[in-house]
Amino acid sequence: SQQGEEDPQALSIQEGENATMNCSYKTSINNLQWYRQNSGRGLVHLILIRSNEREKHSGRLRVTLDTSKKSSSLLITASRAADTASYFCATGGGSYIPTFGRGTSLIVHP
Amino acid sequence: DSGVTQTPKHLITATGQRVTLRCSPRSGDLSVYWYQQSLDQGLQFLIQYYNGEERAKGNILERFSAQQFPDLHSELNLSSLELGDSALYFCASSALGTANTGELFFGEGSRLTVL
Numbered sequence: 712s713q714q715g716e717e718d719p720q721a722l723s724i725q726e727g728e729n730a731t732m733n734c735s736y737k738t739s740i741n742n743l744q745w746y747r748q749n750s751g752r753g754l755v756h757l758i759l760i761r762s763n764e765r766e767k768h769s770g771r772l773r774v775t776l777d778t779s780k781k782s783s784s785l786l787i788t789a790s791r792a793a794d795t796a797s798y799f800c801a802t803g804g805g806s807y808i809p810t811f812g813r814g815t816s817l818i819v820h821p
Numbered sequence: 822d823s824g825v826t827q828t829p830k831h832l833i834t835a836t837g838q839r840v841t842l843r844c845s846p847r848s849g850d851l852s853v854y855w856y857q858q859s860l861d862q863g864l865q866f867l868i869q870y871y872n873g874e875e876r877a878k879g880n881i882l883e884r885f886s887a888q889q890f891p892d893l894h895s896e897l898n899l900s901s902l903e904l905g906d907s908a909l910y911f912c913a914s915s916a917l918g919t920a921n922t923g924e925l926f927f928g929e930g931s932r933l934t935v936l
Contacts, residue, residue, distance in 0.1 A: 744924065753823060753911060753927035754864075799864065801925075808854070808877050809925055813863035 715743070715783075715800035716812040723818045730787040732815040734800030735780075743776055743783050744809065746799045754799060754811075757785075790819045824848065827912050827928035835936055839900040842931045844912030846893055852876070852915045853895040854925065855887055859908040870895055902935045909933075 715734045724730055734743065742761045746754040760767045760776045760783065767774045773786040787794055797816050801809040824847035834840055846853050855867040857880075866879035870889035881887075884902075889895040899906060909932050913925040 742923075746925075746927075751909070751930075751932075753825075753929045754913075754925070755823070755927070756924045759924060803923070808866055808869060808879065810866050810879075811856075811864040 715802050715810070717798065717800055717815045719815060720813065721816045721818075723820065724790055725820050726790060726792055728790055728819075730790050730794070730817055730819070732785050732798055732817070734783045734785070734812070736783075736800075736802045737781065740778070740802040742803050743774075744801045744803060745772075745774060745783075745785050746801060746811070748797045748799065748814065750796070757798075787817075790817075792819050792821045795819050823926040823928065825912060825914050825926050825928035827910075827931050829931055830929065831932050831934075833934045833936060834902060836902055836904060838902050838935075839898065840902065840933065842897040842899070842910050842912075842933075844895045844897070844914075844928060846895070846912070846914030847926050850914035850916050850926070851893065853889055853893070854913040854915070855881075855895070855897050856911040856913065857908050858911060858930070859905075862908075864911075867897070899933070902933075904935050907933055907935045 718733045744759045745757045748754045771788045776783045797814040799811045799814040803809040826845040851872045854869045858864045867881040869877040887897045909930045911930045913927045
């Protein structure tokens with residue numbers, strides 16, 4: 712299984728702070744993706760990082776990938792209340808089916 | 822709007838019954854994935870279809886079945902329903918097959934409640 716496992720399970724911060732969540736996986740990958748899910752809604756793709764990339768930025772999002780440690784991190788800078796959601800990582804590529812962990816539940820307090 | 826349409830949005834039924842969930846993928850996407858999300862199990866991959874053919878199976882129960890039709894829409898059939906089948910069922914689509922899985926586009930889900 713290529714299941715990503717997110718850590719921490721829950722994160723509570725104040726608006727304006729940075730939020731960092733981590734993802735670990737088990738075997739080699741072609742890419743790693745981060746998704747966001749607002750409560751009870753569908754997942755929305757945030758960013759994809761390929762195995763030959765080490766860092767990627769998209770707006771207030773910064774993703775890093777360390778293939779030697781089989782881990783990735785998602786940093787949301789200057790968090791807003793609207794960032795409150797669950798965040799999932801998924802590994803993919805090759806013959807792998809994107810599989811998801813339980814996610815990190817982020818609460819940003821106004 | 823992801824472009825993936827799922828119906829019905831909500832469904833309440835009784836144990837032992839059978840339901841069908843429908844998914845229309847984004848225009849042009851050939852791959853359809855079904856996932857089940859429950860509080861205790863997280864987001865579980867059920868099954869994938871690519872251009873009408875089953876490509877991969879995950880944790881799908883024998884009571885569940887799926888198919889993808891020539892127009893690429895997909896249906897997930899759940900039978901002999903049990904209380905534990907209550908969950909959000911998501912459909913996702915992508916342009917690619919398993920050869921190089923890219924971004925998934927998720928529908929808003931079908932919330933199934935089994936009483």
